[in-house]
Amino acid sequence: MTDLLSSHRLGALTLPNRVVMAPMTRVRAAARGLATPSMATYYAQRATAGLIVSEGVQPSLVGQSNPGTPGLYTDEQTASWRQVTDAVHANGGRIFAQLMHGGRVSHPDTTGLQPVGPSAVAAAADVFTPKGPQPAPVPRALETAEVSEHARAYADAAARAVAAGFDGVELHGANGYLISQFLSSNANLRTDGYGGSVAGRIRFAVEAVTATVAAVGAERTAIRLSPGGTFGGVEEERVPELYAALLSELAPLGLAYLHLEATSAEDVLIGLRRAWPGTLIMNPAAPMSPKQTDRAQADHWLGLGADLISFGRAFIANPDLVERLRIGAPIAPVEEVGYYQGGDDGYLTYPAYRAA
Numbered sequence: 134m135t136d137l138l139s140s141h142r143l144g145a146l147t148l149p150n151r152v153v154m155a156p157m158t159r160v161r162a163a164a165r166g167l168a169t170p171s172m173a174t175y176y177a178q179r180a181t182a183g184l185i186v187s188e189g190v191q192p193s194l195v196g197q198s199n200p201g202t203p204g205l206y207t208d209e210q211t212a213s214w215r216q217v218t219d220a221v222h223a224n225g226g227r228i229f230a231q232l233m234h235g236g237r238v239s240h241p242d243t244t245g246l247q248p249v250g251p252s253a254v255a256a257a258a259d260v261f262t263p264k265g266p267q268p269a270p271v272p273r274a275l276e277t278a279e280v281s282e283h284a285r286a287y288a289d290a291a292a293r294a295v296a297a298g299f300d301g302v303e304l305h306g307a308n309g310y311l312i313s314q315f316l317s318s319n320a321n322l323r324t325d326g327y328g329g330s331v332a333g334r335i336r337f338a339v340e341a342v343t344a345t346v347a348a349v350g351a352e353r354t355a356i357r358l359s360p361g362g363t364f365g366g367v368e369e370e371r372v373p374e375l376y377a378a379l380l381s382e383l384a385p386l387g388l389a390y391l392h393l394e395a396t397s398a399e400d401v402l403i404g405l406r407r408a409w410p411g412t413l414i415m416n417p418a419a420p421m422s423p424k425q426t427d428r429a430q431a432d433h434w435l436g437l438g439a440d441l442i443s444f445g446r447a448f449i450a451n452p453d454l455v456e457r458l459r460i461g462a463p464i465a466p467v468e469e470v471g472y473y474q475g476g477d478d479g480y481l482t483y484p485a486y487r488a489a
């Protein structure tokens with residue numbers, strides 16, 4: 134079986150191991166969506182990962198989902214990321230930026246703008262705002278002529294990411310955010326070419342990825358998907374058919390990787406593995422699942438044909454996760470309270486094993 138600690142070629146990159154740090158929003162950005170020295174330290178502490186995927190980064194102001202998240206749509210934001218990518222590279226690591234457009238999972242109290250979505254349907258969920266969690270507002274349905282602007286926002290942010298030193302970008306197509314809203318049957322009630330049929334529902338995802346490939350190249354472009362996932366109140370119909378159609382459009386592009394969450398039955402996910410000719414990152418857990426990814430799940434998915442495994446929560450509490458996996462050291466438990474509280478506590482304070 135594939136060894137979690139063996140190397141893997143990813144486009145122009147050689148990953149020294151198959152342990153990927155999953156994207157995790159930590160809401161520590163400075164005003165105006167700037168990356169900070171603490172963020173540089175946080176990612177640099179985790180640079181032994183085969184690959185780091187950053188927290189979700191908004192490609193536009195209206196695409197910002199949570200207060201305190203960083204952006205990649207202004208020159209100032211782009212320049213601020215350089216300290217992060219330099220620090221990761223100086224420690225021998227590799228980092229992709231996750232481009233996350235929240236779509237309807239956003240709030241005017243956060244952005245000053247009415248959120249947009251495929252249709253004027255509010256998410257049946259609370260969203261974080263500067264005043265605390267509030268019910269998600271009804272978004273404005275995008276006009277047909279506006280949709281491609283939002284697809285292009287991913288490509289523009291990708292160009293900025295590469296200019297800032299990122300090794301590539303992962304489009305966030307999972308967890309009920311904008312791309313996932315287009316794939317959904319209850320968030321997307323459109324009757325134009327971006328809704329209805331399977332071909333219509335996948336069109337926005339394909340346009341966003343295609344535009345990004347044109348901007349930064351396929352070796353630097355990836356996508357994360359959560360087939361059948363219900364996070365953010367989305368529902369999907371005909372999941373195997375929907376994702377088979379999406380992958381058959383994306384496969385010829387030669388992307389860096391596909392990143393899947395285990396949000397469907399194993400046989401559906403195995404079918405998608407077979408349908409994907411390139412590198413597959415598997416995240417063995419669904420969002421909010423009570424059990425975080427561990428070594429046994431990683432080995433299980435490597436046995437089922439995944440190439441790389443992403444670990445989320447374990448990486449928050451174990452900056453040296455790769456070394457702990459290598460020597461069989463205990464994995465420190467994570468304190469949930471530090472996820473989104475801001476500041477360096479619960480962010481930079483988890484020690485490496487030998488120091489613990």
Ligand SMILES: Cc1cc2nc3c(=O)[nH]c(=O)nc-3n(C[C@H](O)[C@H](O)[C@H](O)COP(=O)(O)O)c2cc1C
Nearest residue numbers: 155156157158188189416418425426444445446472
């Ligand atoms: C604090 C926190 C923030 C997260 N933020 C994101 C995000 O920005 N983008 C994303 O795709 N997933 C996000 N996730 C989901 C993780 O990437 C991962 O799928 C999930 O934690 C399950 O994996 P695990 O069991 O290894 O933690 C987040 C998870 C946590 C715990």
